Amino acid sequence: MAEMLALNLVVVGLAFILWAIKPSLRICAIDLNPGWKFLSALIIGFVFAYIAFAIYLLRINQVQFIDTVLALLLFFGGLFVVIVVNFSLNSIVKIDKIAEQEHFNAKHDSLTGLPNRSCFLHHLSEKIDAKHPFALLLLDLNNFKQINDVIGHYYGDQLLVELAKRIRAILPTEVLFSRIGGDEFTLIVNSTRHQDLESICSDIHMALKQPIEIQGLSLTTSMSIGVSLCPEHAQESTLLLRQADIAMYESKRKASLLAVFDSGLNKDASAKLQIASRLESALNNDEFEMHYQAIVHSENHELHGMEALIRWPQSDGSFIAPDLFIPIAEQSSVINDISKWVLKQCRQDRQRLINAGMDVRIHINLSARDLQNQNVVKHMQQEFGQASSEAEKFVFEVTESAMMSNLELVKTNMMATSKLGFEFSVDDFGTGYSSLSLLRELPIHQIKIDRSFIMDMQNGNTEHSIVRSTIYLAHALDCSVVAEGVETNVASLELQNLGCDFQQGYYFSQALPIDKAITASLINAISQQ
The missing domain is CATH 1.20.58 (Methane Monooxygenase Hydroxylase; Chain G, domain 1)
Structure with a gap:
């Protein structure tokens, strides 16, 4: 045992x-x-x-x-x-x-699980060292900030997650897909052939055409894609990424499938840097001037107001377009100084209009930076005083995208500015990301229908229906309507029949310096008699 x-x-x-x-x-x-x-x-x-x-x-x-x-x-x-x-x-x-x-x-990125910026840069350096040609694609989500501001960061994050899944599902396995920050993504593709790159970009755009459903909310978005090639464009990580970034903004500007970097784009970037360096001195040297375009009553074409448009004349007689220098100014505090100058100049020019017998409203464009400036209301108070009767003669035009840039702050500033007597008009309505319910919450008094709808109104039923519906809904919101881009008598008569309140465009007058604008308005007034 x-x-x-x-x-x-x-x-x-x-x-x-x-x-x-x-x-x-x-x-x-x-x-x-x-x-x-x-x-x-x-x-x-x-x-x-x-x-x-x-x-x-x-x-x-x-x-x-x-x-x-x-x-x-x-x-x-x-x-x-x-x-x-x-x-x-x-x-x-x-x-x-x-x-x-x-x-x-x-x-890796904690939200999407994709390789992050550090991992991307490591692989990019390895690809450059390997001496094999490849393409770097920079993808940027359009209107992502507006989506975050309007419906919240939770939905924005979920949108990024679903978007990453969709793109990853259609990419070849050898393509490195990374998220390098915010709404920016990159692809490293082992090919520099334009057909291959176009095919990948086309697949991405097709994948994003279907709405993304997030807890019952349907979201549709798109991407702008910039491309730089190694070794054709550069053989250094930072430079390749910068070139792809320049190309991406070109893609965004043109709303194209993709944009490939070239030296011309680099020259554009250099030109923009030169403009940026000149802005402050241009302001100090009083190089800017204001031009005014008439806004008339639809029924009798009598002058109702004028839109103030800033111009930057050059010594050779040419002009630097506002579409070029204003976005550059918005990237620094210079835009605030330009806005102050515009407001002061418009007050002086309105007095000249009054002296000429035209007590009309002046429409002034405000940028996204103006709306987000916490001192904008204080400046208005200093310039006009509390609830000035003069303030009622100024209308601030704001775009839909500018309103969406920082919704809470913009709403606060617009409310406070409205209490001083100013009115707000939504410029280029129909091209942005706003909603009618949001317009009801903001102190909006007027809607300006974008010129693209007016110019195409005679070419198809869709644009005509959009214009008619916009006028109806604006009136339902107790807003007046201005139609931009009126260039023919036919369009003017049709807008009058649709009940549009005011019209603006080359059919009535182009934008002119204040003296010529006064003369043209007086001549038009005489011809109407």
Whole structure:
């Protein structure tokens, strides 16, 4: 009986030791520390020791008390070894998984799971060092800030997640798809052929055409894509990324499928830098001037107001377009100084209009930066005083995209400005991302229908229906309507029939300096009599 007990204890202990061999070898494979290899060797040595003691027990005639004690020690020793080794393996695997996850997190975006900027730059450097031609594509989500401001960051984040899934699903496996920040993504493509790049971009645009459903809300978006080529355009990471960024903004400007960088775009970037460096001196040297375009009543074409449009004349007789220098000014505090100058100049020019017998309203364009400026209301108060009657003669025109740029701050500033007596008009209505319910919440008094709808109104039922519906809805919101881009008598008569309140365009007058604008208005007034 004692012989069987001792032998069973040794055999079970040997089984424990044999059980510990596999996990100990796994530990050695995971952790290269020599201590684990030494432990594995000891375990294998224990196997021979256990076998030798088991043979000894089989050969002796009578098991002594000390033999039973040794057998018991070997049993618990084997149990101890297997427990320690398995617990050690589990701990090492856990630590290894945590380290692996941390390594993954360090190189991947937490929201989308895509490689992050650090990982992207590492792969980009490796691709450059490999000396094989490739293309870098920079993707930027259009109107993402407006989406965040209007419906919230949660929906914006979910939009990015779903968008990343869709794009990843249609990309070839060898393409590295990364998110480098905000709404910017990159692709590294192992081809520089225009057909291949166009095919990938076309697939991306097609994938985004289907609305993305997020908790019952349907969102539609698009991307602007800029391309730079290595080694054709550059062989340095920062320069390649900058060139792709320049091309991406060209794609955004043209609303094209993609834009490939070229030296001409680089010259444009240099020209913009030159304009930026000249803006402040142009303001100090009084180089800007205001031109005014008439806004007339639809029924009788009498003058109702004038839109003030800033111009920057050059010494050679040409002009730098506001569409070029205003966005550049918006990137710095110069835009605030320009806006102050415009307001002061418009007050002076309106006095000249009054002296000429034309007490009409002046429409002034406000930029997104103006609407977000926390001091804009304070400046208005300093310029006009509290609830000035003069303020009622000025209408601030704001675009839909400008209103969406920082909704809460914009709403606060618009409300405070409206209390001073100013009115607001939504410029280029129909081209932005606003909603009619939002317009009801803001102090909007007027809607200006974008010229693209007016100019195409005679060409199709769709544009005509849009114009008719916009006029109806604006009136329902107690807003007057101005139609921009009126260039023919036919369009003017049709707008009158549709109930449009006011009209503006080359059919009545182009934008003119104040003296010529006064003369043209006086001549028009005489001809109407």
